[in-house]
Amino acid sequence: MSLTLYRFPGSQYSEKVRAALDFKGLSYSVVDLAPGADQWMIYQRTGQRQVPVLAHNGSFIHDSTAICLYLEHAFPAGRGGRRALLPDDFALRREVLDLEDRLDALFGLPGRAVLTEQCLRDPHWLKAVGAANGVRGPGLWALRGASLGLRLGSLLPPVQTTLDAAHAALRGTLTELTERLARAPYLTGAEPTLADVAAAGLSLHLAWPDSAYLGVPLLRGRGIAEYVNDPVLGRFFAWRERFYREFLK
Numbered sequence: 001m002s003l004t005l006y007r008f009p010g011s012q013y014s015e016k017v018r019a020a021l022d023f024k025g026l027s028y029s030v031v032d033l034a035p036g037a038d039q040w041m042i043y044q045r046t047g048q049r050q051v052p053v054l055a056h057n058g059s060f061i062h063d064s065t066a067i068c069l070y071l072e073h074a075f076p077a078g079r080g081g082r083r084a085l086l087p088d089d090f091a092l093r094r095e096v097l098d099l100e101d102r103l104d105a106l107f108g109l110p111g112r113a114v115l116t117e118q119c120l121r122d123p124h125w126l127k128a129v130g131a132a133n134g135v136r137g138p139g140l141w142a143l144r145g146a147s148l149g150l151r152l153g154s155l156l157p158p159v160q161t162t163l164d165a166a167h168a169a170l171r172g173t174l175t176e177l178t179e180r181l182a183r184a185p186y187l188t189g190a191e192p193t194l195a196d197v198a199a200a201g202l203s204l205h206l207a208w209p210d211s212a213y214l215g216v217p218l219l220r221g222r223g224i225a226e227y228v229n230d231p232v233l234g235r236f237f238a239w240r241e242r243f244y245r246e247f248l249k
């Protein structure tokens, strides 16, 4: 058995898959790619350009949800102490998949908008995320110039409206997750599932975890202050830290 995860170092969907691999107790290797030329290799193997891509014994699977479902099928729970990503109960399984779907959408556009805003605000974040995506030296100066332009652009009312909507969406769902965790140890009840794995991995940019596989080491332990320091969301971030300690590398 050979499992290889192809990712961008700062990709939240890749972190979701990596979390699923750890959660299931599987051994794997990680190959870091950079956006741009490296995507040609992805395209040749999968007919699309995005990561994560998982290679398993010569097959290539793309899309984080498809990969997680593939892992659940290829490595069923119970054998070798592997955990289940999906519960047996049909109604609960539906709830897990619905929540995972909503989290995927949330950490797509709104999540990226909030990360971009943070990089425009904080040069350390810009440098760290830039370096993880292969931007160095003169490229970094170009990025700084572009970010200054973008920062000015972000003051425009339509951009502000988009950012406000992204924050509102993120805050609304994180508050819901926090409330779920006040009622039960995991997001959909007494046992951890794919919904927990997705929430832990997809929230990568909000609080960079202390993980052996962290792709953006300059940001280890850092987070976006208005979320990680918000007492209303404290339970969520404490839960996530525990989840990494208990289940993830």
Ligand SMILES: N[C@@H](CCC(=O)N[C@@H](CS)C(=O)NCC(=O)O)C(=O)O
Pocket: 008, 010, 011, 012, 013, 014, 035, 049, 050, 051, 052, 062, 063, 064, 065, 104
């Ligand atoms: N729905 C996809 C989204 C994957 C995705 O957005 N990947 C980003 C990195 S986080 C990517 O590869 N972007 C490069 C591109 O779109 O060219 C999934 O769940 O895997």
